[in-house]
Amino acid sequence: MLLGPALLKTRLGVDEVVTTLLFNFIFLLFVSYLLEGPLKDPMVMGWPKSARLLPEARLPRLVDGLRLHWGFALALLAALVVWVINTRTTLGYEMRAVGQNAEAAGFAGIPVTAVILKTALLSGGLAGLAGFSEVAGLKGSLTLDLSPGFGYTGIVVAMLALLHPLGVVLAALFVAAIFVGADSMSRAVGVPSYIADIMLASALLFMVLAILLTKFRVRRD
Amino acid sequence: MSKNPEAQVVLRLQGITKRFGPVTANEDVSFDLHRGEVIALLGENGAGKTTLMNFLFGQYTADAGSVTLFGQPLPPGAPRAALDAGVGMVHQHFTLADNLAVWENIVLGVDHLSGLSLRPREVKARIRALSAQFHLKVDPNAKVARLTVGERQRVEILKALYRDAKILILDEPTAVLTPQEAEALFATLREAIATGLSVIFISHKLHEVMAISHRVLVLRHGRLVAERATEQTDRAELAALMVGAEVSSPKIEARAAGAALLSLRAVSTPDHGAAPGLKSLSLELAAGQITGLAGVSGNGQAALSDLISGLISPAQGEMLLADEAPGRWSPRTAIASGIARIPEDRHKTGTIADFDLTENAMLETYASRFSRRGWMDWARARAFTKELIKGYDVRCPGPDIRIRLLSGGNMQKLILGRVLEETPQIILANQPVRGLDIGAVNYVHAELARARDRGAAVLLISEDLDEIMQLSDVIHVISEGRLSPGFARGTMRPDELGAWMAGHGFDAEAPDAA
Numbered sequence: 001m002l003l004g005p006a007l008l009k010t011r012l013g014v015d016e017v018v019t020t021l022l023f024n025f026i027f028l029l030f031v032s033y034l035l036e037g038p039l040k041d042p043m044v045m046g047w048p049k050s051a052r053l054l055p056e057a058r059l060p061r062l063v064d065g066l067r068l069h070w071g072f073a074l075a076l077l078a079a080l081v082v083w084v085i086n087t088r089t090t091l092g093y094e095m096r097a098v099g100q101n102a103e104a105a106g107f108a109g110i111p112v113t114a115v116i117l118k119t120a121l122l123s124g125g126l127a128g129l130a131g132f133s134e135v136a137g138l139k140g141s142l143t144l145d146l147s148p149g150f151g152y153t154g155i156v157v158a159m160l161a162l163l164h165p166l167g168v169v170l171a172a173l174f175v176a177a178i179f180v181g182a183d184s185m186s187r188a189v190g191v192p193s194y195i196a197d198i199m200l201a202s203a204l205l206f207m208v209l210a211i212l213l214t215k216f217r218v219r220r221d
Numbered sequence: 222m223s224k225n226p227e228a229q230v231v232l233r234l235q236g237i238t239k240r241f242g243p244v245t246a247n248e249d250v251s252f253d254l255h256r257g258e259v260i261a262l263l264g265e266n267g268a269g270k271t272t273l274m275n276f277l278f279g280q281y282t283a284d285a286g287s288v289t290l291f292g293q294p295l296p297p298g299a300p301r302a303a304l305d306a307g308v309g310m311v312h313q314h315f316t317l318a319d320n321l322a323v324w325e326n327i328v329l330g331v332d333h334l335s336g337l338s339l340r341p342r343e344v345k346a347r348i349r350a351l352s353a354q355f356h357l358k359v360d361p362n363a364k365v366a367r368l369t370v371g372e373r374q375r376v377e378i379l380k381a382l383y384r385d386a387k388i389l390i391l392d393e394p395t396a397v398l399t400p401q402e403a404e405a406l407f408a409t410l411r412e413a414i415a416t417g418l419s420v421i422f423i424s425h426k427l428h429e430v431m432a433i434s435h436r437v438l439v440l441r442h443g444r445l446v447a448e449r450a451t452e453q454t455d456r457a458e459l460a461a462l463m464v465g466a467e468v469s470s471p472k473i474e475a476r477a478a479g480a481a482l483l484s485l486r487a488v489s490t491p492d493h494g495a496a497p498g499l500k501s502l503s504l505e506l507a508a509g510q511i512t513g514l515a516g517v518s519g520n521g522q523a524a525l526s527d528l529i530s531g532l533i534s535p536a537q538g539e540m541l542l543a544d545e546a547p548g549r550w551s552p553r554t555a556i557a558s559g560i561a562r563i564p565e566d567r568h569k570t571g572t573i574a575d576f577d578l579t580e581n582a583m584l585e586t587y588a589s590r591f592s593r594r595g596w597m598d599w600a601r602a603r604a605f606t607k608e609l610i611k612g613y614d615v616r617c618p619g620p621d622i623r624i625r626l627l628s629g630g631n632m633q634k635l636i637l638g639r640v641l642e643e644t645p646q647i648i649l650a651n652q653p654v655r656g657l658d659i660g661a662v663n664y665v666h667a668e669l670a671r672a673r674d675r676g677a678a679v680l681l682i683s684e685d686l687d688e689i690m691q692l693s694d695v696i697h698v699i700s701e702g703r704l705s706p707g708f709a710r711g712t713m714r715p716d717e718l719g720a721w722m723a724g725h726g727f728d729a730e731a732p733d734a735a
Contacts, residue, residue, distance in 0.1 A: 090592040093580070093587055107564060108584040
């Protein structure tokens, strides 16, 4: 499904962040159609919600009594696989070269268009895996409000991890802790849960600022 | 030319020292500039010439030392002070607004364009008077976007003169000029010093320094290592002073041509914005020869280079490799066909700044030599890079550091090694020594000559006519996408080539197909 933005990027040079953002609405409406139509749960009157997954199709829990499910292991595995692809395989070398300097990569004979396509398809697959894990591990059925902005949070996580596939694990745990912690704090002591957004925003801003400042040298006059 | 020792000192630098961390940019530099005098600041890239001038304009403050202008101390770190006192600088990269007319550019920053006090007619009259006096021919009403590089430089000089500059600093002014334009610039400078201006001429071209200056100051590693009256020195001595040792540029002897390894037959390519494409261009690169391509930048060199690199294909005409048409033309096909490509911009096109040396060394051959069934063979790649570092004298801490930390010369040596290790049959060298110091320049030239001697066909694209004339067996001139006939080594004088560079001679030769 990411073929559209990937082709737009490679043929016309349209920025992929913009096109995928716009594709969000198309797909949300498509999912909405599915939930109102073919996938609609016949048992739930009027509520746009798919039928529940069969128990066999669900991801089992890692530990009984906790909500932690095998999707977590899947995510760790995905991070590891991406890291291996990035550092050990030819495709990873090509992806990094194209990402850092497409002009030099193209000059050196790396098939830039094909690499962008492959990277986009890989990312799309990973995003799909995340959605599957959320439905099969936690929710049990597909609803329209499946993702409370996971995509955007993903951008923050990736930036906090300085785009390192293994750093992403730590950054994701950090961000998750803040969000979950803010929820329970607001329930327990009435701290507004917006505090989580503020913390995350400042973490990101400080990070970006810190990266900028590392480019300068401190000196005393 | 000789200077009057009694002449008034207009600028005095005393004990200027500047360090950036552990790097010393300038150390204890002192000199005087007199009224009506031209001094040349000579030095390799990175010798500290430009840094020194930046003190005058307040970009940097010196760690020690002082600057005195017309007897007054110059306050450090005040960009306007030098301008107001009458120092004008013409930078290597012009600072003109393309969308404004010449006269508007000249008054920009002096008068307010929208101010009521501005009288365009008087401004233009003054500009015309200045142009006439200093032989700086340019139309005040022309839009800067339409001007040639030489004309733009004249506008920059006019701008300084319009502001009543008493001291003119020219940073590598001839880098972008044809020999004729450079000669005209010198005529202007002679006119200027006759009226009492003083000039600091920054350059690394020895013959120009000899032609225009009264005194030569040689900078090396930030220190003023020598001061010579131009009359009492020669090019050999200055070159030796510049690098701190006797330099021997590689001796290159003419050779007979072998078979044509690459032929272009009436090839045309589309224009690319302001850069012209090729206009029915025919060219043969013969084995065992260096073919030099002279020309002012932006005359189709980029299109030719892109074509041979595999980035573009001919729109019309054909390209043959050893008399055969190649398959689908791409950078990968070009590399596979034995074409070594040294790109014009080693930072943007030749390397990936944040990749380490290993990752950069294998950029063109990773698929064929360093990967097996989709997995990278890093051990082999690292070993290969270590050999390149040794074999091509790349000065660096090791193969694992990012290439952005290397100097231009060492970066270029790595690129050179990367492509020459494949023993290419055809070598495209686009501005291979731009921005390098003399040591690295000689190294690159010697390697190109060596490749030629073992039978490779070399195409050398350069804006530096000296380089072309020194290295090439055959010289072509490119102008607006058209190619001059080939001139054998030693049959043309620089000014004759300069006429071709300026576009003369092509129409007489015009092929029937226009």
